[in-house]
Amino acid sequence: MNVRSSDAPGTARRATQAERSARSRSALLESAARGLSRYGYGNIVLADVARDAGYTRGALYHQFKDKQDLALAVVEWVHENWLSEVGEPARRETAPVAELLALARGHAVFCRRDIARVIMALRIEFSEQDHPVGREIERTWETGVERVTRLVRAGRRDGTIPPGPPARKVALAYMGVLEGVAIALAGHAPHDQELTVRAVEGVLGLHGAQKAEA
Known part of the structure; x- marks a missing residue:
């Protein structure tokens, strides 16, 4: 009788180990993201990150070699979540x-x-x-600025965004609005969403265009 690869000895055990590793990594990244946002890179304690995630410090060091490695992984993980939940749907x-x-x-x-x-x-x-973490943050930020810049230029070409300051300057203001409103209105749903949209409409010049057409 032929034995399928999925039935081979040890296959189920290896899959379980991979799943456990993925779960622990995700839990540690989420705990680290909370810790970094509350205490900052300079003050975060890795033992606390591990404990809050429900793991030992040894489990954390099994996944990440040091604090810098963990912070870089957090930045990548959060950005991937943002792309999945925000960036790709908007596209x-x-x-x-x-x-x-x-x-x-x-x-x-x-x-x-x-x-x-x-x-x-x-x-x-x-x-x-x-700093490596700062450089990665800026690289992620610049990716967003470039995307918005392209969209502003495209909107001006099709006439839906009025002429104004250089597209990159508009993109920088747009990104600043996203960041600023998110900080100022954290925990104030649903007003955060409505006011974020109003703010970026102003940056894009949409309010003035709508008044001109009225």
Whole structure:
């Protein structure tokens, strides 16, 4: 009788180990994201991260070699979550303005989660510092700025976004609004979403365009 690979001795055990490793990694990343947003990179204690996740410090060091490695993994993990929950759904919109407003709505909802604030906290902490974590934060930020810049230019080409300051300057203001409103209105749903959209509409010049058409 032929033995399928899934029935081979040890296969089930290896799969279980992989699943356990993935679960522990996810729990540790979420705990670290909460800790980094509350205490910052300089003050976070890895033993506390492990304990809050329900694991030992040894389990944490099995997954991450040091605090820097953990923080970099957190940045990547949060960004992946943001892309899945905000970035990719917004990309399904067919018009530049619709995508920009979908990004604003989705980002406001995403920032209701503890893990979202870690990016903002680390960006402030590592501002103007040459540090691997700071560089990764800035790379992630620049990716967002470039995306918004492209959408603003596309919106101006199709006439849905009025002329104004250079597209990159508008994109920087847009990203700043997302960050600022998320901080100021954290925990104030549903007003956070409505006011984020209003704010980015102002940055894009949509209010002035609507008045001109009225």
